[in-house]
Amino acid sequence: MVEDTNRSLLTKEAAALSPATRVKYYDIVIDHGNGATITDADGKTYIDLLASASSTNTGHAHPHIVAAITKQAQKLIQYTPAYFANEPAAKLAPRLAALAPISGPVKLAWGNSGSDANDAIIKFARAYTNRQYVVSFTGAYHGSTYGSLTTSAVSLNMSRKIGPLLPGVVKVPYPDPWQRLANESEDAFVDRLFRAFKQPFETYLPAEEVAVILIEPIQGDGGIVKAPTSYLKKVYDFAHEHGILFAVDEVNQGLGRTGKWWSIENFEGLEPDLMSVGKSLASGLPLSVVMGKAPIMDALGSPAHTFTAAGNPVTTAAALATLDVIENEHLIERSALLGQRAQAFFENEQKQFAFIGDVRMYGLNGGIDIVDPITGLSDATATTKLIYRVFELGAIIISLRGNVLRFQPPLVITEDELTQAFSILHQAFTELAAGTLELPNNASEIGW
Template identity: 65%
Template sequence: MPDSNQQLHEQEQTYYAKASRIKYFDIVIKSGKGAILTDADGNQYIDLLSSASATNTGHSHPKVVKAIQDQASKLIQYTPAYFANEPEVKLAKQLAELAPIDGPVKVAWGNSGSDANDGIIKFARAYTGRQYIVSFTGAYHGSTYGSISTSGVSLNMTRKIGPLLPGVVKVPFPSPWYRHPDESEDEFIDRMFEAFKLPFETYLPADETALIEIEAIQGDGGFAKAPARYLQQVYEFAHEHGILFAVDEVNQGMGRTGKMWSIQHFPDVHPDLIAVGKSIASGLPLSAVIGRKEVIDALSSPGNVYTTAGNPVTTAAAIATLEVIKDEKLVERSRDLGQYAEKFFNQLAAKFDFIGDVRLYGLNGGIDIVDPNTGKGDNESATKLIYRIFELGALMITVRGNILRFQPPLVIKKEDLDRGLSIIEQAMQELKDGTIKSPSDLNEIGW
């Protein structure tokens, strides 16, 4: 008899670090196909998370699987730190041509979004000769020391591990929940931009600042899109002062938002650097820093060298991933299904007063669960919802405690999407009726 979910979890608890998993549901994923996952007990789930937006092309896409198998039979690994391999050469050209960056572009490989964001810091400091880095509250850039220093989404990302990378300054991200009830959008943008400028006016010399990095649409920070005028002003401020402007596309890139890159929702903004990871190789460990040629060339080897970065198998998988995105029109599919899902969630918002806001950008977004009496985030109700959704056969998690994270694979079949949405509606109806039972470990679940 194969081991069950419970047996495998009991085995794992003896050996696995508690710092390495955010607790949600005690299941062991055994296999996946498209948008359907199967656990060790044989239960099936509609995936509404895409492995944290790392499997935009779904699970075990046949074209990606074939590319992995074909490449593995030829060459699994030889480090690009010393010698090129054919898939990484081809992929570098493709990514450079796809990048939303003006002028000649170059690529540097990594193994995860975390080290890609570390790389951005290195390249920016090397090019500008400056030290200071500006990032935003609510950001999630990764868990290496550089990327965890620029992140601002969880206290447990900084607790007990300081000192962090010096020279990092955080400014408030213009998330909608920071907008005052009586404040117009223009007033909100003006106030947030004043908060952005305050460090530069008081203690942070702009002429010693190398980089401003932002998620144009924050993911783990709550699925909040920066107002267009705000982002434009930050971008113009950066270039006015010789500061490089970088965008983290790890979570929101590769078609996730209904455009290939999230920054393409802001057509007048052209970053100097972007970080790519997660879905670039359909979940295999690969990332890239893509940037203006002169910026990337400012750093000499071995300043950004990793033994397995640009691995032949992962880059072959990435080439196949880009082919799937193009051939199956996943960018357009994300846009169209996202509009369909947004309409559905807005209908639910009219039905359930505990839905505070719906923010979808492509097949991707957040649904705020709030206390109807106060309008404040209701973590307990959100956790009850995702646990009931799990019991009914779909996987969904929360971010910021009270926000439902909605990121199904872009290949999800329409009937599976409808089933997943129906499950969400059933759970919400049960929450309204007061029939959902709280899991015994309610307070341990989530970020």
């Protein structure tokens, strides 16, 4: 019998899979994973520096989580939480609510993905405020359902040919480093971007008709970019001044990724009214929540946000086990510590290689810009050469915005594995500097 290989499986799949469902990077089929490594159908093992888009913060096939899933599946796989409670979900709800960075009584609603959790923010905010408008930011990735897709602004293929999108959504510029002018101080940058934020409110968007401002405090797919604290404080104060809810998307950056439970905790004194959580909540199984202040979450009745499988016994059992692992293995502290080590590595490489531009690291979670050494502008070609060489050398890393290396390994990565990853990255950087790297044949297909 001929064994399935990467090539044979991808050939079989190609005839049946829509191209809309996958961002192209490497021609591999993941067969299994363990901790911070994954192995493809050809038997090649890679160090995982992506953590399944930050949805496996606890790593692959963690024994405690596998045991919890197995035990629950043997007991009850599914009975719709839309009608009846189940034991794991009933235990998880108050445990999650207690972890929310929100004062006062907190309630939540289940979903299947970060996308529908961000849809829920729109639903609950509109219901509570009796207002229609939603403000989001350029560079955002909130998901692919119609509401979350409308609030996103990271790829034209999220709006091309599928409009009209959700009405009542207004986008403003996110304060990312690519908008910083030469010799512009951070205070001047913040003031300029906040003026741009206010412009819609001063020209065509009545603040008293805005329900919610939705933001990633640290953008994920937008390039791993942290908003300046003073900027976010201005937006936060503006929202409260005008009775607008302040909502944060923690799907990519939550659950220890930034060295804290939630990315908003990197901004002292800012407390969301609503927040979305997904991805690593159940270590990659389909589970999400929207959490918020109780009066807001009481603004809707069923079935305004019910799903057949959302909050089912297996995914919520996995989430309980995930929280156990994060707490018992001190993954938040580990993220902060290993993030410092990663930052030191990339900053040292930055001194050696002129094509390494800005280095942003928040916990074990970084964006590294690859630029043209002469112009300082983004260099997507060099980035594609780099990520493909890293792949050939035995690690998985991808690009964002064409020229940003996305560095998000599982938080359980060992120090030896991290050292190996640094060695691979250094070799790829050295070869790029020497001019020996070539583009792969399918370079035009790679990336967002």
